[in-house]
Amino acid sequence: MPKRADLSATFCPVGRSAELLGDRAVLLILRDLFFGNRRFDVIAANTGLGPQLVSARLKLLESEGVVERRAYQERPVRYEYWLTDKGKDLFDVLYAMRGWAERWAYRDGETDGGPAMRYIHRACGADVGTAVVCPGCGEPLGYGDLKGEPSAALKAEQARRAG
């Protein structure tokens, strides 16, 4: 590839987002961060990405202010990666991607009846399906309002990757 064209100059908001989010590695790493995986090796294993790519993307995300590197121990110094407020605010995007995939990206019989990832509204306990507004209580759904539960098939896959 040549140097990838720079979109940060555009005034279009989708273009600006695409500059960061139009990258498979970035999306997968963000997914893991939202899932609560904060360690380098865990992210690398679970995304299936090589360490070089993970390293490059985490640096990028940090420079964009989406991710923050925190030492969780000295001697030897070890780091974890945490989402900043700007990063947490990307939840809506990932949640929309998940909703679309649940509706369109699975063949019949591929999931065990339900969605690949089930979300429960913490406030009222309702299964929200793929809605952006809780079907139980009508509240808008954002980061922190939801509790995710992977299906059996997804759990098995994650266990396989970690192992």
Add this chain to the structure above:
Amino acid sequence: MPKRADLSATFCPVGRSAELLGDRAVLLILRDLFFGNRRFDVIAANTGLGPQLVSARLKLLESEGVVERRAYQERPVRYEYWLTDKGKDLFDVLYAMRGWAERWAYRDGETDGGPAMRYIHRACGADVGTAVVCPGCGEPLGYGDLKGEPSAALKAEQARRAG
């Protein structure tokens, strides 16, 4: 690059979406399609992508059932690209990306006071800001419910690209 790793095998819904959406060119083309640009050359000019990339991605989107190619004239045969239902359902993702960028991706003074792209709820006329539920009437917002109006700066940029 080597052959890009295949994510379509994963059970994770974000992974499946990322397989298609984790690509700058795909996102930009989708943006244009939602904007109502359906002609090859218009899309190429407005996205700034080379014709080869546009061609490859439109073929991909068509094979994924997101886009449909329709002849709008015979002799010579000319095609337009239309979003399918599966494609239109991606609106939530692009809208979430736009919302995030409006909140985080502009420096002060870069936009002329308002957002780069303003959305009005057709049903009640309210400016929805970056909300997923109309702040005026409380209805959830989806594709077709909104009317977009680019800011002066964004309009100027689009005119420049088209010219």
Add this chain to the structure above:
DNA sequence: GATAGTAACTATGATAATCATAGTGGCAAG
């Protein structure tokens, strides 16, 4: 009827991002 124009692509070659695999540095535990 030769030339110019339009729309939707395809062809070519240089560049650089990606993957797989292996290796490094700092430290603790056995």
Add this chain to the structure above:
DNA sequence: CTTGCCACTATGATTATCATAGTTACTATC
């Protein structure tokens, strides 16, 4: 003092991307 853990960096083959130019199939103008 060897093994293991964790967070990376280094290397080399592969291939996607960009910029630019060219092609195809017509219609319209001179």
